[in-house]
Amino acid sequence: MDADPTRARSARVDATREAILVAAERLFAENGIAAVSHRQIGEAAGQGNTGAVGYHFGAKIDLVRAIARGHGEPIERRRSRMVAAAGDSTDLRDWVACLVCPTTEHLARLRSPTWYARFTAQVTSDPLYREVIGEEIRASGSVARIVEGFDRCLPDLPREVHRERGDISRLLIVHMCAERERALADGEQVTRPTWEAAASGLIAAIVGLWQAPHDT
Amino acid sequence: MDADPTRARSARVDATREAILVAAERLFAENGIAAVSHRQIGEAAGQGNTGAVGYHFGAKIDLVRAIARGHGEPIERRRSRMVAAAGDSTDLRDWVACLVCPTTEHLARLRSPTWYARFTAQVTSDPLYREVIGEEIRASGSVARIVEGFDRCLPDLPREVHRERGDISRLLIVHMCAERERALADGEQVTRPTWEAAASGLIAAIVGLWQAPHDT
Numbered sequence: 001m002d003a004d005p006t007r008a009r010s011a012r013v014d015a016t017r018e019a020i021l022v023a024a025e026r027l028f029a030e031n032g033i034a035a036v037s038h039r040q041i042g043e044a045a046g047q048g049n050t051g052a053v054g055y056h057f058g059a060k061i062d063l064v065r066a067i068a069r070g071h072g073e074p075i076e077r078r079r080s081r082m083v084a085a086a087g088d089s090t091d092l093r094d095w096v097a098c099l100v101c102p103t104t105e106h107l108a109r110l111r112s113p114t115w116y117a118r119f120t121a122q123v124t125s126d127p128l129y130r131e132v133i134g135e136e137i138r139a140s141g142s143v144a145r146i147v148e149g150f151d152r153c154l155p156d157l158p159r160e161v162h163r164e165r166g167d168i169s170r171l172l173i174v175h176m177c178a179e180r181e182r183a184l185a186d187g188e189q190v191t192r193p194t195w196e197a198a199a200s201g202l203i204a205a206i207v208g209l210w211q212a213p214h215d216t
Numbered sequence: 217m218d219a220d221p222t223r224a225r226s227a228r229v230d231a232t233r234e235a236i237l238v239a240a241e242r243l244f245a246e247n248g249i250a251a252v253s254h255r256q257i258g259e260a261a262g263q264g265n266t267g268a269v270g271y272h273f274g275a276k277i278d279l280v281r282a283i284a285r286g287h288g289e290p291i292e293r294r295r296s297r298m299v300a301a302a303g304d305s306t307d308l309r310d311w312v313a314c315l316v317c318p319t320t321e322h323l324a325r326l327r328s329p330t331w332y333a334r335f336t337a338q339v340t341s342d343p344l345y346r347e348v349i350g351e352e353i354r355a356s357g358s359v360a361r362i363v364e365g366f367d368r369c370l371p372d373l374p375r376e377v378h379r380e381r382g383d384i385s386r387l388l389i390v391h392m393c394a395e396r397e398r399a400l401a402d403g404e405q406v407t408r409p410t411w412e413a414a415a416s417g418l419i420a421a422i423v424g425l426w427q428a429p430h431d432t
Contacts, residue, residue, distance in 0.1 A: 032247070167395070171392060175391050176384065182343065207428055
């Protein structure tokens with residue numbers, strides 16, 4: 001019971017927005033961004049008013065951005081702490097861990113089943129929406145520090161190989177997390193029992209691919 | 217002009233089937249498997265009869281299988297030749313090349329724009345249809361030879377790390393090809409100018425990740 005009508009209304013709005021975000025994330029994760037309509041999201045969020053999603057979030061890209069940011073903020077906080085702890089390290093493993101662990105630790109803390117890893121895979125596969133993830137990354141001070149860390153560990157790596165292996169690492173993290181999340185949701189067997197163990201295997205592999213001889 | 221009515225009819229059927237396969241591959245690649253209906257495929261293939269897709273291919277999984285097989289056969293032929301040439305090699309690079317090049321060479325030979333890489337990424341991301349790719353792989357004699365090749369090069373790698381790195385390699389090949397195909401289709405800049413050069417960078421990275429120290 002809340003005697004203050006403004007506060008009660010604000011709590012209702014928050015609950016509606018949260019229900020829409022949760023429903024949209026799940027539908028986007030399962031079906032892709034393009035395939036899901038505002039109406040379907042509204043229905044899944046229990047909103048009788050067909051305009052509710054547009055009223056609270058505007059266009060689809062704003063909704064995608066709101067979901068990405070809701071996860072991006074706690075992930076960025078973890079990453080900032082890890083980057084600060086890595087300092088001036090010249091151990092490549094430290095910097096690869098800064099790429100992998102903020103996301104896997106975030107996934108490990110969410111209530112199961114999670115949708116965020118598959119949502120991210122869908123966003124990055126969609127030319128219309130992938131830029132949303134690009135914005136999150138450019139807004140992150142800690143990602144720039146990680147790139148400097150890689151430069152410090154691998155000073156002689158040609159720029160284009162650096163970029164290629166950055167693309168490979170990003171793809172691997174996004175799709176390994178999405179595949180593991182899907183396997184967990186479907187009750188399939190997974191190679192690694194925990195997100196922490198999955199991160200450990202992924203870090204070892206990514207360190208290896210950066211240190212491999214290159215062909216240019 | 218064909219004076220034989222049976223042969224003329226058979227040619228028409230072949231043309232219709234081919235038009236359906238091409239339209240379905242493009243729609244599946246762009247929108248995901250689940251989001252595309254038989255009706256949409258029929259329309260995109262210029263079929264007035266709404267039952268044409270079902271008549272020629274049956275259920276959606278049969279259509280997905282027909283598309284996968286149409287590419288899988290030439291890819292398997294290339295892979296068999298490469299595996300035979302690799303013989304008893306203990307150079308890991310040879311076996312990684314057998315994983316990567318049959319697909320990238322196939323993509324390089326298709327008329328541009330290609331859809332196959334994105335089609336494959338969509339199929340492997342869909343729990344209902346991914347098994348189709350599993351069937352193709354299990355039916356391939358050459359994939360089993362590649363696994364033996366990896367065992368010969370890395371005899372001490374624990375079984376679960378072998379499986380994990382196999383998963384990582386597969387994901388990387390599928391999604392790097394899909395991302396490159398999409399960038400080419402959208403006229404974006406790509407890191408490597410040709411499929412051959414892209415394969416070379418990918419092989420170097422995958423060799424590195426298999427040779428990395430592991431954590432178990």
